[in-house]
Amino acid sequence: MSDLKTRITEDVKTAMRAGDKPRLSVLRMLQAELKQREVVDAVELTEAVIHAAVEKMVKQRRDSESQFRNANRTDLADKEAAEIAVLLDYLPQQLSETEVAALIDQAIAETGAAGGKDMGKVMGWIKPKAQGRTDMGKLSGLIKAKLG
Known part of the structure; x- marks a missing residue:
């Protein structure tokens, strides 16, 4: 069993003991997503598979949060933002804006990208x-803007 899966299981127990229902709800959804991948998709739960599942859930919540904010439903948008915060605990340390910009510059230099047509090369590298x-x-x- 992966260390990350063990950590998620332990965090579920901790949230149950603490009565932290919002956190517990998010962690149970994450466990369900992982179980889906493990049983239905017959995939071994490696760190990469778990990270991909968490990324998918974060992306879904970011989309929902954006739609709720556009509809002036701050209560629902705040709930999505709180769920994102819980999920981000299970991803590697996020890159800062400066680090992202440096990575983009490095990718463009390494691939010799000169315009929008080289977007695929840059994305493949980065x-x-x-x-x-x-x-x-x-x-x-950001890459598109830099190449454009």
Whole structure:
């Protein structure tokens, strides 16, 4: 069993003992997602698989949060933001804006990218280094702006 899966299981127990219902709810959803991947998809739960599941859940919540904010439903948007905060605990340390900018500059230099047509080369170079450590959609936009 992966260390991260063990940590999630222990955190569920801790949240139950503490009566922290919002945190417990998010952790149970995460466990359900992991069980889905493990049983239905027949995938071994490695750190990478767990990180991918967490990233998917964070992305879904960011999308929902954005839609709720646009609809002036701050109560629901705040709930999504709180869930994101819980989930981010299970991803590697996030990159700062400065680190992301430096990584983009390095990727462009290493790949010799000269314009928008080289977007795929840059993303291919940067993805393994940034996956799970930054919002990939936002990263793509930053790269596009830099190349454009």
